[in-house]
Amino acid sequence: MLCAMMMGLVAVISKKRNYAPIREKRASAKEIAISAKDAFLALLLPVIIIGGIRFGVFTPTEAGAAAVLYALVLGMFVYKQMNTSLLWSATKESVLASANVLLIICVAVGFSKFLTWERVPQNLATWLTGAVESPFTFLLLVNLFLLIIGMFLEGNAVMIVLAPLLAPVAASYGIDPVHFGIIFIFNSAIGTITPPLGTVMFTTCSITKVSIEDFVKEVMPFWILLLVALLMITYIPMISIGLPNMVFGS
Incomplete structure (x- = not known):
């Protein structure tokens, strides 16, 4: 579904900008x-x-x-x-790109530890449990929460800190764990291309020599598309659990 949506968006942008085809x-x-x-x-x-x-x-x-x-x-x-010279050049580029991302991950992990020590995720999860009665509202708030957290924390850190807290809460609302897992991972994926600490954003800009400003400008339509896809995945559970249910039984 996401692939088809992105292909459609790329086709629209290409036509609007009159990109020439590679072959006639x-x-x-x-x-x-x-x-x-x-x-x-x-x-x-x-x-x-x-x-x-x-x-x-x-x-x-x-x-x-x-x-x-x-x-x-x-x-x-x-x-x-x-050849040897190209291998050496590729190695240097890989080291520089990896260093950029690893530095960001180090900062994000440190920040996540600070949040954990201050019990910020735990308090937010407790607040969600006590303040929200509807699964619809719960999923909406979880999406907003994860999108904001994903702007500052690396995806693995978000998963380690928040998944054990939010998954039981989602289960208490009757939300399928596979469905909630897909929602969680999709939010984390969006966070990787969202400033200020998007790891994929920095990696892409480092490899392609594109400035962060230009990247953010060009990725705006894809953010909107990803948010639409996130809402579809969130509120149409069959997108996530339809195939597993067919294979393994509901």
């Missing part, structure tokens, strides 16, 4: 087959990562190292487009 005519079946053959090994990368995690071959953290190793093998020995 559709690729032939032969061209598609040749491109697919050349890209087959590279396209296996997400399959290896997700499959390796799902089957317990490696952890999500180890999957990053496995992906780098696989990409190096392809770049240096299969496609032969990676």
